[in-house]
Amino acid sequence: MSWQIRIEHSTGYRYAAPVISSYNEARIIPQTASGQLTLEASVRTEPAAATYRYWDYWGTQVTAFDVHTPHTELVVTGRSVVRTASARPRPDSGPSWQALADEPVTDRFVEFIRPSRFAPDHPELVDAARELAAHHHTPAEFVPAVGEWIRQRLTYRPGTTGVHTSAVDAWQQGEGVCQDFAHLALVLLRAAGLPARYVSGYLHPSADAAVGETVVGQSHAWVEGWLGDWWGFDPTNGVAAGERHVVVARGRDYNDVSPLLGVYSGGTSTSLGVTVAVTRLS
Template sequence: MTVSSWRLKVQHRTGFTYAGKVDSSYNEARMSPRNETRQAVLDARVEVWPTARTYRYEDYWGTIVTAFDVHSAHESLQVTAAATVETLPAGDLLPSTGGIGWDELATPANVDRWHELLLPTPRTAIDEELTELAESLKAVEPTPHGAAMALCERIRDEMTYEAGVTGVQTDAVQSWRQRKGVCQDISHLVVGLLRAMGTPARYVSGYLHPNPDAAVGETVVGQSHAWVEWWVGRWTAFDPTNGVPVGERHVVVGRGREYADVPPLKGVYSGPPTPARASRSR
């Protein structure tokens, strides 16, 4: 059997514009893909303006962090990450009845092992209505994996993808009440509901090639993307926004409990009291 891989060149540019000149800033960028089973990073670099010395490390969740300080006066900050990545198709997919059962998932050993990925966070906490939805799906689906797939289908049916109606601080309950949001909101909602079922789940940040039929060498404009992974004896990755398994068009950058664990760029600065304004990330 022939496995068709993709080679993607990704350029991600983002930054801050301050209210005035700042004396110094201390920053972390999570914009670099990492080597793992279904993707190989052939080249990766992060450039900063104003120029600053950078150093890299892996954070608690395994995401590559590029840290840097700027100690000259500046009114804006720009970070550009570029990478060349080879990706593979989704591969061996679990059937709806695959994976471990509810009883095994709930054993003390598994609950203890994945404790941090079973707890609600500020953006994934759910209310009574959503808890009832999680319980109803769990009651009718014979396996955790089947329930997760049914959940993704339900959320995709109920939610409308619409940019500009939510922000990075929007939580799962807010996006559910308006039935609108973007990939970040949909992923937070799915993660929160999975955890309410007792299924360990994590939020994944990365990139998605928007056109599966693009010609070789064609340049396309996209944005950062988010999807989910759940553990049912093994980790399964799924893109609930598009209703597809994670495959060759997806590039993983980081994983965590929610967006706050994997923001592309964050930092603190010494300067005007008015908050910095993030420039468009693409």
């Protein structure tokens, strides 16, 4: 069953001294792609600034802007309405492990097979991935098995990790948030030879949400594994990505999808954090 969801996402920075100029890019506009249609989207900045948009290398829409009036706070607010689709069933068939190891696949998806900044390899995790893969006959069975393996070893605990925490750090610490679950899943999937990419976006917190009720939503992260086509799986919650998941960006890991990046001239900055409000419209 498809949903229609309205999202309001606000984030930004506060500066210790007035900033003379800043150059920024935001990734907060949901994608229009298979299983998702963005009906409305806008980005507002305070101070007000002219914006322009482009699509980055990974297919994410970026809103870029610069501010040249002195300011001590920068607030970026994205508003969107998105139609999502129900979760796709896990493929009954797909490429075999041998097919994934063949050159056409490894060449095409090399960027999603190699370790990345926040999903580096680690000897113990590589061994765990290969042992886990050996107990599953197909790559399609392996993807949810990875999520179960992670949930047995990682406790969801907000505030214990940050945006620059790697999968290895979170695994050794034994706790983290959705970003850490996704990064650890990438390490295991890639170590077994299965192409996998990081997905960032939003999650409506309630599977039986009332139409018209606005609630606190979540910035969220999950993964997609290549099983002949990309299949989304949420390792934090142990479910396939579905109507409650709104895709904003995809990449190798968080480093490719940061919601707000910029450079500025002025005092030190403090993040204003992130607030997300979501409303199921239908």
